Amino acid sequence: MxxxxxxxxxxxxxxxxxxxxxxxxxxxxxxxxxxxxxxxxxxxxxxxxxxxxxxxxxxVHIRNSACFPFKESLVCSVRGTLCEDSRISSSNNQVMQVRMNQCTASDGTVGSASGVIAAVGGPSLLLNAGTEIEVSGRLIAGLDGRFFKATAWQVMNPPRRWDFLRVWISDWxxxxxxxxxxxxxxxxxxxxxxxxxxxxxxxxxxxxxxxxxxxxxxxxxxxxxxxxxxxxxxxxxxxxxxxxxxxxxxxxxxxxxxxxxxxxxxxxxxxxxxxxxxxxxxxxxxxxxxxxxxxxxxxxxxxxxxxxxxxxxxxxxxxxxxxxxxxxxxxxxxxxxxxxxxxxxxxxxxxxxxxxxxxxxxxxxxxxxxxxxxxxxxxxxxxxxxxxxxxxxxxxxxxxxxxxxxxxxxxxxxxxxAGGIAFAVFFLIMLTVCLLIKYSLEKARRKARKDELEFQLRFACGNQGSSGEELPGDVQEIRTEFSD
Structure with missing residues (x-):
């Protein structure tokens, strides 16, 4: 860690x-x-x-923990570093997780901001974690909370030396x-x-x-x-x-x-x-x-x-x-x-x-x-x-x-x-067949076990029961089981 x-x-x-x-x-x-x-x-x-x-x-939403020094409707740009590598969404938009340290209002006022917010838009090339970037746009509400709709952006500082090595390895x-x-x-x-x-x-x-x-x-x-x-x-x-x-x-x-x-x-x-x-x-x-x-x-x-x-x-x-x-x-x-x-x-x-x-x-x-x-x-x-x-x-x-x-x-x-529905029906039929086969095999196994126990019971009774000797404990349990 x-x-x-x-x-x-x-x-x-x-x-x-x-x-x-x-x-x-x-x-x-x-x-x-x-x-x-x-x-x-x-x-x-x-x-x-x-x-x-x-x-x-x-x-509980980390994205909603973003704090601004003035009203959110006045925020026109944010600046910070990327927490992780950016990605491309299904609508071909760049998605960046920005840890903010500064924001700018529409009247030019600059203030300090904190927290993490998602910025949607941005450059067409993928950016790497640690990149310092400034994104211009506006805040809007989404499924996972607030995010920043980017209309313009500027890379301020590239990643550190270690990030350069990491970027080189991953790009290679x-x-x-x-x-x-x-x-x-x-x-x-x-x-x-x-x-x-x-x-x-x-x-x-x-x-x-x-x-x-x-x-x-x-x-x-x-x-x-x-x-x-x-x-x-x-x-x-x-x-x-x-x-x-x-x-x-x-x-x-x-x-x-x-x-x-x-x-x-x-x-x-x-x-x-x-x-x-x-x-x-x-x-x-x-x-x-x-x-x-x-x-x-x-x-x-x-x-x-x-x-x-x-x-x-x-x-x-x-x-x-x-x-x-x-x-x-x-x-x-x-x-x-x-x-x-x-x-x-x-x-x-x-x-x-x-x-x-x-x-x-x-x-x-x-x-x-x-x-x-x-x-x-x-x-x-x-x-x-x-x-x-x-x-x-x-x-x-x-x-x-x-x-x-x-x-x-x-x-x-x-x-x-239609093939998916047919596959589901076929799977349920095969599952039922497997269940019937498994039940039949289990029933046959129990019947064979019962016949074996009955044979052992008769054999033990024929050898020991007729001479008046006490039957072994396991034979007595077998006799009790079948008498019930």
Whole structure:
């Protein structure tokens, strides 16, 4: 954390504040260690649900914390530094998160401003975190609070020396993938968080299909870090080594890609997992997620910039809470891997129902069937993107990336087509058939077990019951079971 704060001072308010917040968080979390796991779970769930409800009711918004020395209607320009790399929205507008330090009124009055606000518009080229910029325009209200509609802009100071190195590395990697190719736009978004027009189209399709949580970068980065660490330490028997490598890899990503909220969440989650392994507390995944949310809000408040971050947290909580129980029931009628994918996808879709309605006014229950396929496809695209960084000219990797991109588009379009409805009906029929087959096999197994027990009962009675000897305890239990 201290290393990230040193490299990215715009993310953290200062070392003293970090120490104070960390100490306060530790004092609040230490009493939780003395509770049993079940009681800790009961304490964690209300905290997460309460935070979700607060955000859904729009009572907690970092963007609305922007303060101006005069009326908002008089503000005509703001000046500050970018908290994170800018991105392109689905309407081809530049979106920048500006930490303000100065503002100007329409009559020329200059005053100091504080807080973070989103500026929409801006230059066509993507800007990087740490860039000092002045944006002219006006304040308007939006879904996630107030934002600044930019009509003119000017880059005042470029990023610092470290940011130059980071920008050079990220630009070099993006150029190797090919930023103008639509199929490469999704891996660029998944790895580096830069939403180009091609990736914005995919995000819009995912939102219309009710599968936006599939593209949640925080979950993808975290899953990749953990999978890569397990692969690298496949022959290692020490779980702590795996956690340490995950932490080192996630911090390295923050240094190269920038302080995105998804990467910060991954760093905190891996840090909590490492502390859990060292202290041997035994936190569940749900408890780790809740602690991650609390620490991210406390230490990195600017990284919680909108409802989409909460969308990712709620989707993960749905996987851990609802998906686990659904998978336990589905395992009885289908293979374990398939049951886990469907159960986790259903948990994410059900948990994000309110957030989906909050985002676009529509909820899509049919996306429960699409989520497992889409999530595996997205993770494969991220893996192919990493492989293309090493071998950018490999024909097989380019072909795989193109096929996965087309397949992902077909999955999201499948939602409203006749084929999607036919697939849902076919899936329900196959699920019913699997249930009947599973029930028949279970019934045959119970009948065979009953016949075997009856044979053992008769055999035991024939050998010992006729001689007047007392029957063994297990035979007496068998006789009692069948007599009932």
């Amino acid at each position: 201290v290393l990230i704060g040193f490299l990215f001072p715009s993310v953290l308010p200062g070392a003293f504040v970090i120490i104070c917040i960390s100490s306060a968080a530790a004092c609040l979390l230490v009493p939780l260690f003395s509770f049993q796991p079940g009681r800790r779970q009961l304490l964690m769930i209300p905290l997460l649900l309460g935070a979700t409800l607060l955000v859904l009711l729009r009572t 990697a993006i150029n190797r993938l090919g930023m103008n190719e639509p199929s490469s736009s999704v891996p660029i978004m998944l790895i580096f968080g830069r939403v180009t027009p091609g990736a914005a189209k995919i995000r819009e399709m995912a939102q219309n299909a009710g599968c936006l949580h599939v593209l949640a970068l925080s979950g993808l980065h975290l899953e990749f870090f953990m999978s890569f660490s397990r692969f690298a330490f496949f022959f290692s028997r020490r779980r702590i080594s795996v956690r340490i490598l995950s932490l080192v890899l996630s911090i390295a990503f923050v240094m190269v890609v920038g302080p995105m909220s998804s990467l910060l969440r991954a760093v905190i989650f891996v840090s909590v997992s490492l502390c859990d392994s060292l202290i041997n507390i035994g936190f569940s995944k749900m408890e780790k997620l809740t602690l991650t949310a609390i620490l991210q809000i406390a230490i990195f408040p600017d990284s919680i910039l909108g409802i989409k971050v909460v969308y990712s947290y709620v989707a993960t909580a749905g996987v851990l809470l609802v998906g686990r129980y659904l998978s336990a029931y589905l395992v009885r009628i289908m293979p374990e891997k398939l049951a886990g994918s469907i159960g986790h996808g259903a948990g994410a879709v059900l948990a994000t129902g309110l957030v989906s309605i909050r985002l676009d006014g529509v909820w899509h229950p049919l996306s429960i069937l699409m989520t497992p396929i889409a999530s595996k496809t997205v993770f494969l695209m991220m893996s192919v993107g990493f492989a293309r960084l090493a071998f950018p000219s490999a024909y097989i990797l380019k072909l795989a990336e193109k096929l996965l991109y087309e397949w992902l588009c077909d999955i999201f379009r499948f939602q409203y087509s």
